[in-house]
Amino acid sequence: MALSSSCSTLKAVNSRWTSPRPSPVPKLAALRRHSLLPELRYTPNVKLTATNALRTVEQTTLTEDQKLSAYGSDQEDLASLPKPRILVAEKLGEAGVSLLREFGDVDCSYELSPEDLKKKVAESDALIVRSGTKVTREVFEAAKGRLKVVGRAGVGIDNVDLQAATEHGCLVVNAPTANTVAAAEHGIALLASMARNVAQADASIKAGKWERSKYVGVSLVGKTLAIMGFGKVGTEVARRAKGLGMNVISHDPYAPADRARALGVELVSFDQAISTADFISLHMPLTPATKKVFNDETFSKMKKGVRLVNVARGGVIDEDALVRALDSGVVAQAALDVFCEEPPSKESRLIQHENVTVTPHLGASTKEAQVYTYT
Numbered sequence: 063m064a065l066s067s068s069c070s071t072l073k074a075v076n077s078r079w080t081s082p083r084p085s086p087v088p089k090l091a092a093l094r095r096h097s098l099l100p101e102l103r104y105t106p107n108v109k110l111t112a113t114n115a116l117r118t119v120e121q122t123t124l125t126e127d128q129k130l131s132a133y134g135s136d137q138e139d140l141a142s143l144p145k146p147r148i149l150v151a152e153k154l155g156e157a158g159v160s161l162l163r164e165f166g167d168v169d170c171s172y173e174l175s176p177e178d179l180k181k182k183v184a185e186s187d188a189l190i191v192r193s194g195t196k197v198t199r200e201v202f203e204a205a206k207g208r209l210k211v212v213g214r215a216g217v218g219i220d221n222v223d224l225q226a227a228t229e230h231g232c233l234v235v236n237a238p239t240a241n242t243v244a245a246a247e248h249g250i251a252l253l254a255s256m257a258r259n260v261a262q263a264d265a266s267i268k269a270g271k272w273e274r275s276k277y278v279g280v281s282l283v284g285k286t287l288a289i290m291g292f293g294k295v296g297t298e299v300a301r302r303a304k305g306l307g308m309n310v311i312s313h314d315p316y317a318p319a320d321r322a323r324a325l326g327v328e329l330v331s332f333d334q335a336i337s338t339a340d341f342i343s344l345h346m347p348l349t350p351a352t353k354k355v356f357n358d359e360t361f362s363k364m365k366k367g368v369r370l371v372n373v374a375r376g377g378v379i380d381e382d383a384l385v386r387a388l389d390s391g392v393v394a395q396a397a398l399d400v401f402c403e404e405p406p407s408k409e410s411r412l413i414q415h416e417n418v419t420v421t422p423h424l425g426a427s428t429k430e431a432q433v434y435t436y437t
């Protein structure tokens with residue numbers, strides 16, 4: 063069982079961890095021996111300062127023997143340090159907020175304007191966000207050095223300016239495994255409901271119609287699914303799609319071939335994946351390299367009538383190009399959980415397109431993913 067998004071198995075994601083820092087740098091070798099660095103459990107029960115952030119995590123994670131081995135007998139009296147002020151800017155699972163309350167003064171203030179967020183961070187040691195809060199350079203500047211930790215209760219950190227965080231001595235941590243299953247299940251839910259027109263048929267029947275012939279779907283069994291990004295979520299989608307009898311291929315320049323092979327997934331080139339697939343499911347992070355990687359050129363290489371699922375990030379798709387691909391029939395249907403701008407405009411042609419199914423960034427939103435994840 064791993065603690066998840068809000069209650070948190072967290073991992074440092076910015077270069078603070080590789081920057082030179084004062085004590086206890088010489089102790090890192092000892093910590094590595096305990097294999098604790100890849101998955102650190104963070105409990106904010108001590109003063110959150112940049113120089114002791116790592117030690118904070120370690121102190122609350124290590125067993126007594128491990129502490130002795132890492133630090134010897136020279137340990138601070140952590141309990142005497144003042145409580146940190148923690149700003150929770152987006153709704154978390156209640157268990158996560160309760161945990162934070164045990165150790166700090168917690169201010170849950172949601173839907174802050176950028177100006178209000180800047181005012182609040184100037185009085186906060188830690189900031190907890192999900193994907194909806196933009197933690198920009200201006201936010202770090204406004205914090206004037208007070209903000210020491212940004213905790214991303216979830217996976218994607220494209221809403222946090224990591225460079226600015228590092229320059230301002232602020233640690234950024236996320237929960238990289240917290241919502242893997244939830245996101246994969248939502249991807250499969252969108253895949254199946256898109257193929258069988260569930261959302262459209264539901265709207266039709268609620269409008270008083272009974273349109274059985276209009277909503278003839280397509281079957282999944284025997285079809286080729288291209289998984290773009292064979293990381294944690296992509297792997298879980300592959301496992302489930304195999305169970306549905308799909309032929310699964312994947313493109314991911316960093317994926318280990320043996321993991322793919324073990325699941326019966328063929329790793330192929332980007333072009334081969336998009337040109338042979340009947341269904342394409344996106345699971346890559348948004349980075350400068352993946353921004354708008356699905357554009358007019360890449361849509362033109364797809365098999366006519368392909369169906370697209372996106373539970374990754376809206377920004378990996380050029381949304382205007384997707385509308386053109388839907389209009390021309392190259393993309394028969396799309397099921398989207400994420401958008402370039404969230405929330406998207408109600409007038410957006412993409413959102414209103416009859417062959418598009420949408421959900422409001424619900425990939426991680428299961429009760430289980432927001433409290434505990436069982437692995």
Ligand SMILES: O=C(O)[C@H](O)COP(=O)(O)O
Nearest residue numbers: 192193194216217218426
């Ligand atoms: O990056 C993530 O963890 C998911 O996109 C979920 O984001 P959320 O925490 O805002 O629901």
